[in-house]
Amino acid sequence: MPILNPDIETMDRKELLDLQMERLQIVVNQAYSNVDFYRRKFDEAGVSPDDIKTLDDLKRIPFTTRKDLIDNYPYGMFAVPLRDVVRLQFPLGMYGNPIVIGYTGEDLRIWRELVARVMVGVGITEHDIIQVAFNYGLFLGAVRFNQSAELIGAAVVPTSIASAEVQVRIMQDFRSTVLTSAPSFAVHIMETMQRKKIDTGTLSLRIGLFGAESWPEEVRKCLEDNLNIQAYEIFGVTELIEPGVAGECMEKNGLHVFEDHFLPEIIEPVTGRVLGEGREGELVLTTLTTQAYPLLRYRTSDVTSLHADPCSCGRTLVRMEKVLKRTDQMVCVRGINVFPEKIEEVLKSAEGLGPGYSLSTRGKMGMNDHLTIRVKASSEILQTPEERKGAMKERLQMAFRRALGIGVEVEFVKESKS
Amino acid sequence: MPILNPDIETMDRKELLDLQMERLQIVVNQAYSNVDFYRRKFDEAGVSPDDIKTLDDLKRIPFTTRKDLIDNYPYGMFAVPLRDVVRLQFPLGMYGNPIVIGYTGEDLRIWRELVARVMVGVGITEHDIIQVAFNYGLFLGAVRFNQSAELIGAAVVPTSIASAEVQVRIMQDFRSTVLTSAPSFAVHIMETMQRKKIDTGTLSLRIGLFGAESWPEEVRKCLEDNLNIQAYEIFGVTELIEPGVAGECMEKNGLHVFEDHFLPEIIEPVTGRVLGEGREGELVLTTLTTQAYPLLRYRTSDVTSLHADPCSCGRTLVRMEKVLKRTDQMVCVRGINVFPEKIEEVLKSAEGLGPGYSLSTRGKMGMNDHLTIRVKASSEILQTPEERKGAMKERLQMAFRRALGIGVEVEFVKESKS
Numbered sequence: 001m002p003i004l005n006p007d008i009e010t011m012d013r014k015e016l017l018d019l020q021m022e023r024l025q026i027v028v029n030q031a032y033s034n035v036d037f038y039r040r041k042f043d044e045a046g047v048s049p050d051d052i053k054t055l056d057d058l059k060r061i062p063f064t065t066r067k068d069l070i071d072n073y074p075y076g077m078f079a080v081p082l083r084d085v086v087r088l089q090f091p092l093g094m095y096g097n098p099i100v101i102g103y104t105g106e107d108l109r110i111w112r113e114l115v116a117r118v119m120v121g122v123g124i125t126e127h128d129i130i131q132v133a134f135n136y137g138l139f140l141g142a143v144r145f146n147q148s149a150e151l152i153g154a155a156v157v158p159t160s161i162a163s164a165e166v167q168v169r170i171m172q173d174f175r176s177t178v179l180t181s182a183p184s185f186a187v188h189i190m191e192t193m194q195r196k197k198i199d200t201g202t203l204s205l206r207i208g209l210f211g212a213e214s215w216p217e218e219v220r221k222c223l224e225d226n227l228n229i230q231a232y233e234i235f236g237v238t239e240l241i242e243p244g245v246a247g248e249c250m251e252k253n254g255l256h257v258f259e260d261h262f263l264p265e266i267i268e269p270v271t272g273r274v275l276g277e278g279r280e281g282e283l284v285l286t287t288l289t290t291q292a293y294p295l296l297r298y299r300t301s302d303v304t305s306l307h308a309d310p311c312s313c314g315r316t317l318v319r320m321e322k323v324l325k326r327t328d329q330m331v332c333v334r335g336i337n338v339f340p341e342k343i344e345e346v347l348k349s350a351e352g353l354g355p356g357y358s359l360s361t362r363g364k365m366g367m368n369d370h371l372t373i374r375v376k377a378s379s380e381i382l383q384t385p386e387e388r389k390g391a392m393k394e395r396l397q398m399a400f401r402r403a404l405g406i407g408v409e410v411e412f413v414k415e416s417k418s
Numbered sequence: 419m420p421i422l423n424p425d426i427e428t429m430d431r432k433e434l435l436d437l438q439m440e441r442l443q444i445v446v447n448q449a450y451s452n453v454d455f456y457r458r459k460f461d462e463a464g465v466s467p468d469d470i471k472t473l474d475d476l477k478r479i480p481f482t483t484r485k486d487l488i489d490n491y492p493y494g495m496f497a498v499p500l501r502d503v504v505r506l507q508f509p510l511g512m513y514g515n516p517i518v519i520g521y522t523g524e525d526l527r528i529w530r531e532l533v534a535r536v537m538v539g540v541g542i543t544e545h546d547i548i549q550v551a552f553n554y555g556l557f558l559g560a561v562r563f564n565q566s567a568e569l570i571g572a573a574v575v576p577t578s579i580a581s582a583e584v585q586v587r588i589m590q591d592f593r594s595t596v597l598t599s600a601p602s603f604a605v606h607i608m609e610t611m612q613r614k615k616i617d618t619g620t621l622s623l624r625i626g627l628f629g630a631e632s633w634p635e636e637v638r639k640c641l642e643d644n645l646n647i648q649a650y651e652i653f654g655v656t657e658l659i660e661p662g663v664a665g666e667c668m669e670k671n672g673l674h675v676f677e678d679h680f681l682p683e684i685i686e687p688v689t690g691r692v693l694g695e696g697r698e699g700e701l702v703l704t705t706l707t708t709q710a711y712p713l714l715r716y717r718t719s720d721v722t723s724l725h726a727d728p729c730s731c732g733r734t735l736v737r738m739e740k741v742l743k744r745t746d747q748m749v750c751v752r753g754i755n756v757f758p759e760k761i762e763e764v765l766k767s768a769e770g771l772g773p774g775y776s777l778s779t780r781g782k783m784g785m786n787d788h789l790t791i792r793v794k795a796s797s798e799i800l801q802t803p804e805e806r807k808g809a810m811k812e813r814l815q816m817a818f819r820r821a822l823g824i825g826v827e828v829e830f831v832k833e834s835k836s
Contacts, residue, residue, distance in 0.1 A: 074591045083545050086568045088575040088592060100575075100592065105568060127501050137555025137579040146561065150504045150523060157506040157518075161555040163820070173492045174506060174518065402581070 001313045004120040008260045009315045023288035031294045034079040064298045069099040091238045097341050102292035111241045115148035118247030122232040126153030133181035136160045141242045164192040175204040182335030183215035184367045190226050200228040211243050212335040214324045216366040237300050254319025261289045269327045280305045282327050301328040333368045336406045346403045352378040377412035419731045422538040426678045427733045441706035449712045452497040482716045487517040509656045515759050520710035529659045533566035536665030540650040544571030551599035554578045559660045582610040593622040600753030601633035602785045608644050618646040629661050630753040632742045634784040655718050672737025679707045687745045698723045700745050719746040751786045754824045764821050770796040795830035
């Protein structure tokens with residue numbers, strides 16, 4: 001089993017916990033000294049950095065939420081001066097309530113290594129040609145695949161926004177051996193091949209590395225069988241690094257969390273109580289080495305569970321179950337995160353429509369290909385002649401497309417009696 | 419005047435020519451030994467690599483054209499084995515007749531330095547925050563700004579496809595000091611600010627670094643006056659590196675060509691005769707250090723002239739005039755290259771339409787914001803009721819949008835009598 005950084009990835013767990021503790025104390029002290037927000041939070045909770053003496057003391061630290069990041073926009077969460085920051089990233093889909101994440105050169109180097117760990121772990125080598133079919137314009141983390149591939153000497157083809165047909169042609173012409181994309185787009189590529197009656201035996205493809213949206217096991221099986229590949233997941237969290245927080249190994253037995261850089265906990269979302277190994281709950285992450293944008297006990301809203309029993313791959317890093325649920329109302333459609341705030345913002349400027357709405361998604365095998373937004377409409381609007389109503393719907397669809405970055409369907413529904 | 423690599427950028431021209439000669443012999447030998455295409459071309463022309471003894475012998479080498487790159491797709495022009503290639507890039511807009519450009523790790527390192535040379539040359543330092551408003555999904559070279567900024571320690575905000583309104587808000591919130599984008603988009607951002615009555619005095623912006631399309635001096639003046647910045651140009655050639663072949667210094671007195679890596683000539687496009695200093699003609703470039711994808715006497719189709727007299731900035735590298743014309747039919751609209759082949763391909767599958775067509779562009783200050791494609795239509799189509807004709811136009815517009823990556827207007831015109 002190939003491992004990029006065996007010293008860390010197969011480290012004795014006792015030693016790993018010591019390393020985590022050491023790093024936790026440093027990051028807590030830095031956050032307290034350099035970020036007003038954390039100092040205030042600690043002081044209010046009556047906790048001092050010196051109180052954090054064991055990993056068990058972690059639970060004394062207050063949670064950090066997405067709202068905190070929004071409230072401290074733009075630079076309130078930064079722990080280093082701006083001149084030490086080399087990358088400022090704001091998740092495009094979130095712009096309704098903007099956040100901005102900063103990275104130092106060292107933060108980027110670590111990120112690069114973590115994605116490379118996943119690549120090596122699933123068997124990618126310097127001989128591979130990796131076709132990256134993520135939209136580089138919208139998903140800024142996509143470029144990390146280029147950097148990490150360079151690190152291990154593999155070639156990258158950034159196919160970006162090319163259509164499924166062009167992706168297939170490039171896969172044939174360039175003899176790509178690895179496809180990385182949102183799993184729903186991989187299914188679309190697969191169907192395009194089937195329609196064109198392309199024999200996958202003529203392709204060089206052997207590995208799929210998928211992420212940025214949830215995909216049930218059924219999708220893995222379908223992609224593996226029909227594309228004749230081994231399919232793996234890479235996981236990230238937009239507010240930390242995405243992709244690169246965790247990744248599957250060849251055992252496909254959960255995603256190894258890179259615990260030397262991120263300390264994971266699982267909590268009961270309502271009470272905030274920490275849950276034990278194997279229990280399902282909300283994933284909470286604490287950055288252990290991040291310089292620019294340290295996050296202490298950040299609530300990711302992702303629902304999963306952790307398993308620390310040994311993995312046959314030799315890695316000692318805990319394994320995280322695939323994330324298939326969220327604690328918030330965010331939905332992910334074709335790899336793009338759609339936040340309720342963005343929808344509300346669009347509806348604000350639409351007279352006679354909203355604020356009430358409901359979302360409905362559909363797609364193959366439990367993935368979300370289509371999003372329908374059912375908007376509560378006034379009776380005046382519902383009684384408008386069909387043609388004018390159609391034009392109104394189209395305008396609203398355009399507004400949603402601009403705001404969310406994806407096409408959606410709009411339906412007008414009656415406001416329920418109060 | 420800040421200079422990143424003074425040893426090279428201010429090198430005595432005599433020494434520079436010696437360096438070029440030395441590198442030319444190496445690249446010619448490598449191309450001849452490793453690329454069948456070049457060996458055939460040399461043999462047919464009765465030239466041997468040993469015949470290239472002085473820079474003047476360069477003109478004995480046959481030209482390389484875009485058609486050659488297309489004919490040798492995908493890997494026929496590569497001078498190194500695929501395992502040494504870490505990046506494979508195909509210009510998305512060109513996919514009708516695809517080409518693919520390969521880069522080794524060393525090629526990417528050089529590219530990174532060249533863009534950093536331009537950044538340093540226009541006064542960007544580690545204290546700057548560079549807002550990169552290129553579409554990372556479509557213009558894959560945009561990511562080079564991230565890498566080069568990292569090299570000099572400046573921070574990058576990849577705003578990518580965010581709308582002009584969001585760009586303005588980020589510019590304010592993040593206190594961006596540098597904007598890099600297509601000049602037409604910069605004008606759009608400027609107009610958005612004017613509409614929102616934003617006082618540029620409240621911004622931190624001080625430098626604009628623009629490229630990927632031609633922009634007359636009038637546009638520079640307009641952007642400088644209204645955004646309260648110094649505006650500079652960075653130039654690239656898709657088939658070599660884009661951006662990074664040349665860049666302006668603070669003198670705004672032409673673009674210094676990075677002659678240690680690219681050997682420029684100006685030729686008369688019809689006869690191929692080499693023209694002297696100051697004469698306007700087609701730019702021909704020979705790569706001097708490129709490992710993966712060496713190009714010998716590549717005809718860029720860009721029209722310009724070269725000036726070797728000293729520049730007050732201290733650089734000895736020749737200066738190239740702004741490119742405002744092409745020798746081919748390619749037009750550039752909002753930073754996206756539109757090739758005639760792509761238009762022809764779309765028309766092929768449209769019954770009763772084409773193959774004849776003409777292009778018309780319009781926009782402010784000599785830049786192309788809008789493209790109208792006037793398609794020759796059969797008399798049956800011209801006599802179709804307006805409503806159905808409208809639907810046909812819309813379908814064709816959609817097909818063009820998919821193929822070209824930009825929205826266009828379609829008009830149906832009468833076929834002229836033959």
